[in-house]
Amino acid sequence: MQCLTRRFFSALLLPRPGVAGLSKRSLARLMGGDAGVASLPSQGSRFWIRIELARVAPGTDKRKSQRAQQADTDTNALHLTGRVLVVEDNLVNQVVIRALLDSLGLSCVVRANGQQGVEALAHASGLDRPDLVLMDLQMPVLDGYAATAKIRRWEADNALPRIPIIALSADAFAEDRQHCINVGMDDFLAKPVDRDRLAKTLRHWLPGGAAGTHLPAQNPAQRPARQEH
Structure with missing residues (x-):
């Protein structure tokens, strides 16, 4: 975790090719x-980061209890097993989600847009087949809504089990959630993604969770309506 934190701060404070300043701010907000x-002509620039930290009373060492609590959480988290397909175009979000899934004991494969996600799922077989999809909504080439509709049609056409698809989005309005359900998604997680909420949701939808194994194959008559974008 110490190494991971150092890596996040490096990504935030040091300019790197392909990661814009807006992404660095998004990373700080995720934390x-x-x-x-702030820049002034002929005077230079000041880069800043603000992270909320709880005040600890003098002489109090909360680290020991926090480490014990974290150890208990990590032990429980390691009970999660499975393979997750992450469809997300933002580079920083990819790093964060990979780290969260890794901390939960899960393996993952990442694709940068909806079309790549559809193709990764269609070409996967055996042990490479994901148990669950985390789907961003706003992406180039093919967005999460259209990608989900394609996946559901492909499952129906081939009488395949319905893989759980969980939306990832900063758009947390009720109509956004309903749109996700209408096109065939199963659940919704708001960004920034909270580790505990992510773990709870994954436990529910992964094989062996409350939702059971993959849902039954779709009847072609029950396919979601085609979404035009």
């Missing part, structure tokens, strides 16, 4: 804070 820059 519960914010980041920015």
Whole structure:
């Protein structure tokens, strides 16, 4: 975790090719804070990061109990097994989600847009087949809504079990959630993704969870309506 935290701060504070300043601010917000820059001509720039930390009373060492609690959480999290397909175009979000899934004991494969996600699922077989999909909504080439509709039609055409698809989006309005359900998604997680909420949702939908194994194959008559974008 110490190494992971150092890597996140490096990504936030050091400019890197392909990762824009907006992504760095998104990363800070994922960590519960914010980041920015202030510049003055001929004087230079000041980069800042603000993270909320709980105040500890003098002489109090909360680290021991926190480490014990984290160990219990990690032990329970390691009970999660499975393979997750992550469809997400933002580079920083890819890093964060990979780290969260890894901390939960799950393997994952990442694709950068909906079309790549559909193809990865269609070409997977055996042990390479994902148990669950985390689907971003706003992506280039093919967005999450259209990608989900394609996956559901492909499953119906081939009489395949319905793989759980969970939406990932900063759009948390009721109509956004309903749109996700209408096109065939099974659940919704708001960004920034919270580790505990992610773990609870994955436990529910992964094989062996409350939702059971993959849902029954779709009847072609029950396919979601085609979404035009």
